[in-house]
Amino acid sequence: MSLLFNLLWIILGGFFVSLGYLMGGIALCFSIIGIPWGIQCFKLAVFSLFPFGSDTRMRDYHETNSTLNLIANIIWLVFGGIFVVFSHLFWGVVLCLSIIGIPFGIQHFKMVRLGFTPFGREIIELDAIGRTN
Numbered sequence: 410m411s412l413l414f415n416l417l418w419i420i421l422g423g424f425f426v427s428l429g430y431l432m433g434g435i436a437l438c439f440s441i442i443g444i445p446w447g448i449q450c451f452k453l454a455v456f457s458l459f460p461f462g463s464d465t466r467m468r469d470y471h472e473t474n475s476t477l478n479l480i481a482n483i484i485w486l487v488f489g490g491i492f493v494v495f496s497h498l499f500w501g502v503v504l505c506l507s508i509i510g511i512p513f514g515i516q517h518f519k520m521v522r523l524g525f526t527p528f529g530r531e532i533i534e535l536d537a538i539g540r541t542n
């Protein structure tokens with residue numbers, strides 16, 4: 410079922426969302442300073458291309474340096490991440506106004522979490538009933 414929803418998602422605009430993140434990531438990677446934020450844009454591009462059947466979660470405390478992630482997330486929010494968050498919030502609310510759009514709106518709400526704090530987050534695959542593999 411997630412394959413069908415992912416195909417509909419791509420056809421109905423997910424491709425353009427992903428393309429926007431991909432172009433932003435490439436632009437950020439032109440400068441050495443922007444590479445970490447460009448990599449996070451690539452993460453958002455992959456997640457926004459196939460959001461059904463996947464989710465995000467914070468990495469374990471022992472796997473990441475939480476202080477650096479906090480600083481990088483603050484810089485992300487100040488220099489553009491807040492626009493990502495508001496964009497996904499807006500489209501999530503608009504899509505949830507119709508019954509048919511509710512599953513797609515929920516995917517935008519999932520992208521808000523990744524758009525808010527991309528550093529220290531990982532994309533995980535879910536099984537058929539929504540549990541992590």
